[in-house]
Amino acid sequence: MCGAIVTSPFDVVKTRLQSSLFREGHTAVGVFSSGGGGGGAVLHAAPRHSGLLWNFVETGHILRDIYRDESPRALFKGLGPTLVGVIPARSINFFTYGNGKVVIANVFNEGRENSLVHLTAAAFAGIVTGTATNPIWVVKTRMQLSASRFVDNVPKVRQSGIGGSWLCIQKILREEGVKGFYKGLSASYLGVTEGTIQWVLYERLKKLTAENQNKGGLMEWFGMVGSAGTAKCVASLASYPHEVLRTRLRQPSVNGIVKYTGLWQTLKLVIAEEGVRSLYGGLSAHLMRVVPNAAVMFFIYEGILRW
Template identity: 75%
Template sequence: MCGAIVTSPFDVVKTRLQSDLFREKHTTIGLAGNGTVAIPRRVNLLWHFVETTHIIRDIYREESLRALFKGLGPTLVGVIPARSINFFTYGNGKQIIANHFNHGEENTLVHLSAAACAGVATGTATNPIWVVKTRLQLATNNKPPIPAPRSMFGGSLQMIKQIAREEGIRGFYKGLSASYLGVTEGTIQWVLYEKLKRLTKDTEGKGGVLEWFGMLGSAGTAKCVATLITYPHEVIRTRLRQPMVNGKVKYTGLAQTLRLVIAEEGTRALYGGLSAHLMRVIPNAAVMYSIYEAILRWA
């Protein structure tokens, strides 16, 4: 929850860069207040991280500090069940699969199967929460889809009512197919984490900086590699969760969204918001997995 609060601005930037609703505004950085370009767009890798800070600054100037924390309410509500379901299903799943299908021994296939089960269970259970979060993050102060909320949770409740009224129960499960596609990210992350953890096994029990560095490095590296391999599903999922524009739904399915994004914006669009996403998830993953391992070892 602390990680979600601290990295919320990066989450807002990531979601907006993934969406075509903000493509013209946020993909040309250095916009002045009248919409003119103040700084020419650059394309090198380092500049993408600089771009993220520019967008955070622009959101703060144009929409207020509160805009950088849009969707934080659903995130705080969802982070506990999401992580609990994922770690519980994976931890128990690999034991059950190993005991019943691999003579009690863990290997890569066992880890892969357990991670896939954990991803499907987590995605199915928490999808409605992330739909609400995405809708809130795509709202602007100039054209809000709901009245200005008095609190972060008040805005969430109003958004829930709006989705239920306009789209029904199915509206809360938009992007679920992309979430299932994203199971590959969690699978790669867990399998790679287990591999890296074995490589740093010599640091276990020694305590101090070396042991913590081993845990942090394993978790952060696993998350980084998994994200880079599977990131396009994040963009597709955000597009599927976008609100209707002029009463029309632009993105209707996984394959249709993929084809449409590539046709209209090119393959590069499938990596929109990647820098902001990495700045958010890698520190989160490193801390979260380290705490998880610390509790398993010492509690």
């Protein structure tokens, strides 16, 4: 929960950069600069840049724009559903993985754990977690997109927190039915690869660290934190496009038109209209959010297990 609160602004930026609604509006509008006396906005062309370093600079610019143009509270849009979702999501994932690897090892591998056991348990945990918590993340995505000043055709959520979440839930239920809460689930299943890579790599790196350090020593704990951060970084880089596809599938309709209807259709349409690079939109903000978050989370997880 602490990690979700601290890194919430990066989550908002990531979601917007993944969304075609924000990308199209940002390109069309360019950069706003307030005119003297506050009478309207002056438009001028936004310089186009590329490169990994610029992606991190762009993240900073968007954080500044949200703070300036929408209010500081907009940096925490969708935090309510995130906090509601983070407890069951992490609980289900860690519980299913931790017990799953024990059961799989005992039943199929004579009680011995290896990378295949870890991989199978992680994949199962990802599927269970994604299915159980998908409605929460749909609400979060809708709230984060509703705040953007570039998305003119999407109804704005005037309330934040629990009130805004409830209004968003009612709107989805009224207009799309129960199935609206499961948009992007196919992309979430595709994203099981991220959790699988993360768990397998973490277990491997942790084992290597433990073999080279004193058991329970300070360096072993540093090694575990480094292992968690490294595993999350590699897993995110390897599977990131599923995040973009999932966000597109969860976008609200614009003027009654649903642009993205299926996983394969979304992939082809994104590549055709925007190129392969767009599948990595928001990656810098994503890494700035998830890598330190994973390091802290696994540190606390290991500490509680040992305690």
